[in-house]
Amino acid sequence: MPDPIHQFEIKRILELDLFGIDASFTNSALWMVVAVVLISLLTIWGMGGRALVPNRLQSVAEISYEFIANMVRDIVGVSGMKFFPFVFTIFMFILFLNMLGLLPGAFTATSSISVTAALALLVFFTVIIVGFAKNGLGFLKLFVPSGIPKILLLLVVPIEIISFLSRPVSHSVRLFANMLAGHITLKVFGGFVTMLIGTGGALAAVAIFPLTMALALTALEVLVAFLQAYVFAMLTCMYLHDALHPGH
Amino acid sequence: MAGSAKSSESDTTSDADAIQRRLTDLDRRLDQTKTRREAQNVRPARQSGGFVLAVRAVSELIAAVLVGSVIGWGLDWGLGTSPVLLLVFFLFGFAAGVVNVVRATKHNKTGVADAEGGPS
Numbered sequence: 001m002p003d004p005i006h007q008f009e010i011k012r013i014l015e016l017d018l019f020g021i022d023a024s025f026t027n028s029a030l031w032m033v034v035a036v037v038l039i040s041l042l043t044i045w046g047m048g049g050r051a052l053v054p055n056r057l058q059s060v061a062e063i064s065y066e067f068i069a070n071m072v073r074d075i076v077g078v079s080g081m082k083f084f085p086f087v088f089t090i091f092m093f094i095l096f097l098n099m100l101g102l103l104p105g106a107f108t109a110t111s112s113i114s115v116t117a118a119l120a121l122l123v124f125f126t127v128i129i130v131g132f133a134k135n136g137l138g139f140l141k142l143f144v145p146s147g148i149p150k151i152l153l154l155l156v157v158p159i160e161i162i163s164f165l166s167r168p169v170s171h172s173v174r175l176f177a178n179m180l181a182g183h184i185t186l187k188v189f190g191g192f193v194t195m196l197i198g199t200g201g202a203l204a205a206v207a208i209f210p211l212t213m214a215l216a217l218t219a220l221e222v223l224v225a226f227l228q229a230y231v232f233a234m235l236t237c238m239y240l241h242d243a244l245h246p247g248h
Numbered sequence: 249m250a251g252s253a254k255s256s257e258s259d260t261t262s263d264a265d266a267i268q269r270r271l272t273d274l275d276r277r278l279d280q281t282k283t284r285r286e287a288q289n290v291r292p293a294r295q296s297g298g299f300v301l302a303v304r305a306v307s308e309l310i311a312a313v314l315v316g317s318v319i320g321w322g323l324d325w326g327l328g329t330s331p332v333l334l335l336v337f338f339l340f341g342f343a344a345g346v347v348n349v350v351r352a353t354k355h356n357k358t359g360v361a362d363a364e365g366g367p368s
Binding site for chain 2: 155158159160162163165166167169170173174177178227230231235
């Protein structure tokens with residue numbers, strides 16, 4: 001049976017050592033570069049025509065723009081549109097990494113916690129910096145809900161602080177775990193197919209069942225790839241909303 | 249000659265009027281289309297909402313319990329009060345997780361309501 005974890009192995013393509021830090025160009029980095037190049041092609045080349053009646057590529061670029069713009073407007077508010085480039089970049093980056101990971105032989109960069117944690121921490125610190133820059137110490141009102149008896153604050157403030165600190169954890173683990181679990185399941189069912197066919201005879205005919213399952217799972221994974229990118233972007237918007245308007 | 253100049257001037261003003269009228273008409277129709285579109289847009293979000301919410305709620309709860317426990321464990325380690333603070337902060341973490349889940353579900357409902365009342 002093929003090892004289902006093998007696909008997540010990070011391989012160094014170009015060895016690079018920067019002042020004692022291992023900054024090698026890995027297969028993970030390669031697929032991130034591929035994602036960035038594809039997104040740039042989609043947005044720059046797709047919008048290059050600027051046709052009034054868009055062709056297919058331009059439609060995709062416009063739909064993704066509208067999708068995220070509406071999300072930012074709905075959740076953060078119109079004043080939050082200055083964060084549109086940030087949210088759009090994060091959404092497209094994760095979406096492309098997730099989708100590219102579904103290609104046979106590709107590496108899913110979002111299936112390593114280091115990548116998702118870096119993205120989640122980026123959002124986390126952006127929220128803290130923007131929150132303090134916009135509201136000063138008023139940002140701390142986030143931890144002190146209004147209209148609560150003083151004595152209860154002793155209980156509520158630690159809870160609110162833990163709730164705030166848990167954001168980057170859930171934010172990163174959700175994306176990472178979904179991609180990891182999905183790819184492992186796919187690999188396991190794919191492994192069943194090759195095993196059953198390998199044994200030959202009557203068992204080879206049974207291989208149709210895990211194959212059907214793998215097919216259905218692939219469809220599910222496409223949905224999950226999109227939904228996880230969507231959830232990540234949506235939560236980024238909600239956290240940015242908190243940064244701009246602390247105090248529930 | 250003066251008359252012809254005047255007539256052409258009145259032509260341009262009536263042209264401007266017509267354009268203005270067409271513009272406001274277009275604005276009105278655009279608004280109508282937009283409100284209709286937005287009403288349509290709400291639906292797919294609600295359909296996928298259940299799955300998204302389920303995935304969210306679980307991770308929010310686990311993350312808060314985890315963070316609470318780690319904070320408690322760290323304080324215990326620093327203050328040498330093991331395992332009192334670990335237990336206390338585990339409970340705080342659980343409470344924070346429940347708060348997170350409640351907030352996630354509540355936010356979703358108001359979000360949909362906002363989108364419905366949004367076009368105003």
